[in-house]
Amino acid sequence: MKIAITGATGQLGQLVIESLLKQTQAQNIVALVRDSNKATQLIQQGVEIRHFDYDQPESLVPALKGIDKLLLISANEIGRRTPQHKAVIEAAQQAQVPYIAYTSLLRADTSPLGLSQEHRETEAFIQASGLTYTFLRNNWYNENYLASVAHAVETGILYGAAGTGRISSAARQDYAEAAAKVLLSDDHDNQTYELASSTSFTLADLASYISQASGKTVQYQNISAEDYTQALTAAGLPAGLVDVIVDADVQTQKGAMFSESKDLENLIGRATTSIQDQVKASLQA
Template sequence: MIVITAASGQLGRLVLQELLKSVPANELIAAVRNPEKVSDFASLGVQVRQIDYTQPQTLDMAFAGADKVLLISSSEIGSRFPQHTNVINACKKAGVKLLAYTSLLHADSSPLPLAAEHQQTEAILKESGVPYVILRNGWYTENYTAGIPVALEYSAVMGCAGEGKIASAARADYAAAAATILLANDQAGKVYELAGDVGYTLSEFAAELSQQSGKQITYQQMPEDKYIYLLKSSGLPEPIAVMLAESETGAAKGGLFDASQTLSRLIGRPSTPLSESIQAVLEL
């Protein structure tokens, strides 16, 4: 039995879709806060169990009989560590044979403030005695392609990453990696640094968007505090706005770049090119 936590989220759904290609549906468990959000998977025969990272009793029930668990990191920045600790403890009680955790690229040395909770989680995971594998995911290309409509409206990509290289990959690439690891043997103790094959600056992102859209798009570098204000003004909650801006400042220091191509080797194909991700959005 394989449990996918946060299975109704963007990454979790993609992981389930990947696993369904080779695993019988009744051997998969979608663990979610709201079961209605995975009714489509339930109709295929996937087991659905209700969980809440903050309620240990729900975790005990969700992981009963599980062989492997994918812990997709909580989206509640600032509360992640205690939530992850609850999951790890529940996996230990259940005798889980492998716990895969989605961490952050180069979490142990990252300049991104976002890394702190991942560092804490990795440390307690290693001390727990639960067999584990760590998937240190880089940035999702969707973090930037989601802003394409605004960039086209204002003829500018705005940010505070400077000329930092960003080796992002599509969310589907990271999902394929997670599925590959969950289906493989002898993964305990491994740490994977996962990122896109080719890095780009936000200036290069703007240039690619210009070429494909036929509209001149420039990159506008901003101070971090002004970028936070801009993100909040666009409707993002303050913690998310701060996280994104701080991460871009970290990108300027190399925090979102990796040239190992571990991701593409793991999934057996190149990571999704930036040009393809941009094209997909423009065709919507």
């Protein structure tokens, strides 16, 4: 069986391949990459590398020949994802790939997040394609919140605009393990999984976890969406990313990041990695 992974040198893609390698032979895995120079480690591990560029449709069909299962990891260019994903889905049809798994977004069909539209459109294309599929609807990553830990320790303040909204984000590693489990089994045809952590937290909780791990007092300061936008822009973040971060916090207040689904822990066979442990690890690093 040949399992192909798009975005194989990306943060999630690398972890999925790592998880697969613990459970299957390297010759069963195909890494689909835009830049093979970034795939040196995969080559050394015996993984087959194939050139695959969403913006070069002619590269897609040949790369998918002989593939039994395809994991489409959502592209990272927000605003261009739908046409890129559509090109991959059409190539999979032409190459007669029988099955596709797609990393979507928690409750993509009803989510108020601005990001959800492209995921909804992609899911619709997959369902219309006739391919057997699994939707892995990933909630936010813990790592999205860890980026601000060092700054919070330095200043004593964790800023955000999420109010008391609860967040059920999970570790990237947990989502990767779930994807590998699904790809290595035939029990998930035409299933949709809502993937979120075993426990949830507020940003005030996160501030207290940072305090405990660092030994320094960190308080959560809730600010308006406008002020948060200005602060992130002043910190040099690109406008598109600022919009995504602020929208996530605003929608967190309305419950967009909270879930009691146990799909993720059921797939990986354990409770998800706690953000407290990741905060500690990030400060030790």
